[in-house]
Amino acid sequence: MSIKERVLVGMSGGVDSTISALLLKEEGYEVEGLYMKLHSKPGYHEIHQARAQKAADFVGIKLHVLDLQKTFNEKVFQPFIDTYAEGKTPNPCALCNRNLKFGEMIRFADEIGAQYLATGHYINSDGTYLYTASDDTKDQSYFLFYINKEILPRLKFPLGERHKKDIKKLAASIEGLESFSSQAESSEICFVETTYTDLLKEYVEVDKIGEVVDKEGNVIGEHKGYMHYTIGKRKGFTVKGAHDPHFVLKINPETNQIVVGKKEDLACYKVKLNNLNMFDDRKEFDTTVKLRYRTKSVKCHVKIVDDIATIELEEGVFGVAVGQASVFYDDNKLIGGGWIIES
Incomplete structure (x- = not known):
């Protein structure tokens, strides 16, 4: 030059x-x-x-x-x-x-x-x-x-x-x-020293015993505070008389309850996003979507109305969490994404 x-x-x-x-x-x-x-x-x-x-x-x-x-x-x-x-x-x-x-x-x-x-x-x-x-x-x-x-x-x-x-x-x-x-790799979240819950404890009440409920709302166990859990987690709470693994399906912060169920209950086929950031102006399209960083992209149909994207997934995705990013890919091209508000 x-x-x-x-x-x-x-x-x-x-x-x-x-x-x-x-x-x-x-x-x-x-x-x-x-x-x-x-x-x-x-x-x-x-x-x-x-x-x-x-x-x-x-x-x-x-x-x-x-x-x-x-x-x-x-x-x-x-x-x-x-x-x-x-x-x-x-x-x-x-x-x-x-x-x-x-x-x-x-x-x-x-x-x-x-x-x-x-x-x-x-x-x-x-x-x-x-x-x-x-x-x-x-x-x-x-x-x-x-x-x-x-x-x-x-x-x-x-x-x-x-x-x-x-x-x-x-x-x-x-x-x-x-x-x-030979330097060590940087951590995924640079400001978290050990675990995110250790950090949260400095600012909010994390350890607050609450109820574990099933999908019908029946109390079936106990947990140590809802902020210890993310969608899909299977440990750290009790379920009375359970023989099969249970997974966190939903978190209710208002009542300090977590809803748990079987693995098949985790499968998500429809997701809604807001606060979209799109790199082109398409409003309805077929593509693939990644709903969490360390997961594979899955085929889906997307429809955008009033800055809300509704995603219909071709196969069930496990562990979809409100608050996470959802990113659209056309092969290796990133075409946009948004923030999960409903799953």
Whole structure:
């Protein structure tokens, strides 16, 4: 490129963002890094900001630091707490990607005059749509369904066509980056130290003994507090005289009850979504949908009316939870999604 174009790279201190910055610089871009202080987990930023600075120094780029802890608390952390208190299952990563990683970060890119924004996510984009990564074991498209489509032409994902094992090998082969190749993988929810219930206990009353009821409303056992459970869970509660496994079918926060049943009772064939984020204007279509991150996509028919999507599934899906993201795929193309309000 004759005139260097500037790209802002989100730097976490990990191997993926480090190699992304290195690859972009080798391509001839004018690269700058950004480390974002999001949650306030004690000791976290001291370690990771130092790693990000070490990575930036190695690549030879400037590292900016943006303190977004207040915004993170308002738009990601507090909704996380509130969603569990409402008896639903949150998806904080999708909210963080929209509001911070691809919201506040794109605004900062504008401030420094960067034409592009890049991250170490394993995902692809052609500027109009998002696509799954070549490494399907690391694909992160599910968590990026909620980002604003207007910014897609400005996004770069250097690792989209690469595999994680090759990124680690590359880092291990570069003198000065060997330590990055052996770093532990980051946790799925970065601000959860041990379990989500341990975290919730600092903010709400989690341990509150309640009733286990069957589908007819009969009391058949006891549980230790509804926030300990998500849809599909089969342990941590008692069912009197049960010989077969029972699974959580529904959570009633108002009465502190959980409804349980047999595995076949978990099968869901119809789902409704709101707060849709679609990358095109189709209103009724056949496609596939992923209703949870670590599940396979299933065929479905979708009809959208007044920003509510009704999904008819061709096969039953187990463990569908209100509050989770539901994402539509046309083969490897992500075409949009929304938030489950009814299943």
